[in-house]
Amino acid sequence: MANNYLDKTGLTHLWEKIKAALAGKANTNHTHNYAGSSSAGGSATSAVKLQSARTVDGVDFDGSAAIMHYGTCSTAAATAAKVVACTGFKLVTGARIIVKFAVTNTADNPTLNVNSSGAKAIQYRGAAINAGYLAANRTLEFVYDGSAYQLIGDLDTNTVYTHPTSAGNKHIPAGGAAGQILRWSADGTAMWGADNNTTYTAFKAATASAAGGAGLVPAPAAGKQGQYLRGDGTWSTPANTTYSNMTAATASAAGKAGLVPAPTAGAQVKYLRGDGTWQTPPYTNTWRGIVNNLTSDSTTDSLSAAQGKELKRLIDNAGSKLVDGFTIAATATWTQLTADNIASLDPDYKTVDPALSYPWFTDVAYTCAADDIIEPMWPANVEGIGPYIKVTANKLRIYADSNKNGTALTAFKCKKG
Known part of the structure; x- marks a missing residue:
């Protein structure tokens, strides 16, 4: 193996193999056009924009622009329908919107309409929110639950008060010490100070010449539970708490005030006499006939009003002779006058009663x-009888309305001249 090596011929052959293997390979600075790109190295269209947009939390997203869930509301405070603009917003269940309010709401039951998707009720913890919850410069998040916008998170619903500064309404000042109280200073301003009126004395009694003074009621002693405080400052039993019957008068002595003696049973029509007894009055008026009164020697009888009137008539007509009156028979025949028949039946009466x-x-x-003179003498309160006219020397015509009396009635008396 130590003798295995490449000679010049072998190296030449290896280099040819390497060049053949590298043939057709791209250089390191070589680029290709991506799908949808018009130039080499350009961005592929599918990487910039989704072929079909998708809704993310209520806002459409296709890759061409950033998703935004934010908008501002400047609707007037007293207008319940709050309007917000948010590009791409769609009203779907789960849609989210973050709103910054420029004006504090004062209307009851406000609604929210995002991007003209429809006004929907605003709720907090499942109930309509109160006026003032949507406060100026507050940024709140809402999610649509399919029927209403639910306010997310917790609200600080505590009312913030500021100290009043007008007269009579100024706040409690700082400072103070144990035992002190708030006292009036000036112009409604309070101040801390000592309570100067913590000890009171008993009231000052009145005298015959001097008025008393206000104060505590003096303590009643044991055994005084049935007594009353008098103006002189003492607890005493009121005088004259028991009264007796009146003292009767006599022929020589006057009586005295007191209780009226109780009448016995059966004395309900009697009257109290000065001698203290219940008695029937001794002088009772007996109404007698006019002739009896005129011939009576009694000094206790008196005339009635009607009898007195009759007596005056007798005196006024002294020397004249009254003849008893006649009666209208119950079977009398009555004839009715009308505008059509009066001219033929009784033309003269129209001048008397047109x-x-x-x-x-x-x-x-x-x-x-x-x-002779004929005087009307019919009884009082008899309805129906009216005027009269002599028709002949022995006949009298008597007139009546629709309530004419149909019973026998003494109508007149004649006074001889």
């Missing part, structure tokens, strides 16, 4: 002379 307020009439005989 409106025909009493359109019914009946004729009755009477006993007065032609020159």
Whole structure:
């Protein structure tokens, strides 16, 4: 083996083999056109853009541009429908959008409409969000669950208060020490200070000439549980807590105030007398007939109003003679006057009652002379009877309305001249 080596002829043959093997091989700086490229070394089209776009978290992706899930919202605070623009966004379940709000929302039940894909309710923990959750300069992320946008993560819903500075509304000042209280300083400003009114004394009693003073009620002693505090500062039993019956009057002595004595059973119609007894009044008015009253010697009887009126009429007509009145029979025949028949039945009555307020009439005989005066004497509250007219020396025409009385009625009396 030590004698195995290449001579000049062998090396020449090896070199020819190597050159033949390398023939057709590309140089190190050689390039080829990739699929879809128009020049050698250019990018392949399939590596720049997907042949079919795919939706990633609600945004289309085909390799030609970066995916973006971000947008801003400048919708007015009082407008519930919030609008956001985001290129390529599609409303599909699982779609995500990150929104920065420029204005704090003040509307109830806000909605979100991304890239004109439709307004959908905004919810936090499965419920509609409150006004103010979408605050100015907050950046919040939402995911669409198929029916509403769910706000991702937790919100700091704590209300941030600032100290008021107007009069009467200023905040509690710093400082203070044990035992101090907040006291008024000026213009609504509080200040820490000592409580100067922690000890109170008993109230000052009143006298006949001086008013008392406010203070603590004096402590009642044992056994005073049934007594009351008087203005002089003492606990006392009120005077005049027990009352007795009135003291009756006598012929020589006046009575005294007190309780009314209790009436016995059966005394419900009696009256209390000055002697302290329940009695029936001794003077009872007995209404007697007008003739009896006029001829009675009694000093306790009196006239009624109607009797007094009759007595006045008798006095006014002294010297004249009254003839008893007549009656309208229950069987009287009543005739009705109308605008059509009054001219033939009773033309003179139209001058007395042109409106025909009493359109019914009946004729009755009477006993007065032609020159006697006829006075109306029908009873009070009898409806229906109206005017009257003499027809002849012995006949009187009486008029009535539709409520004419159909029973026997004493209508008039005649006064002789």
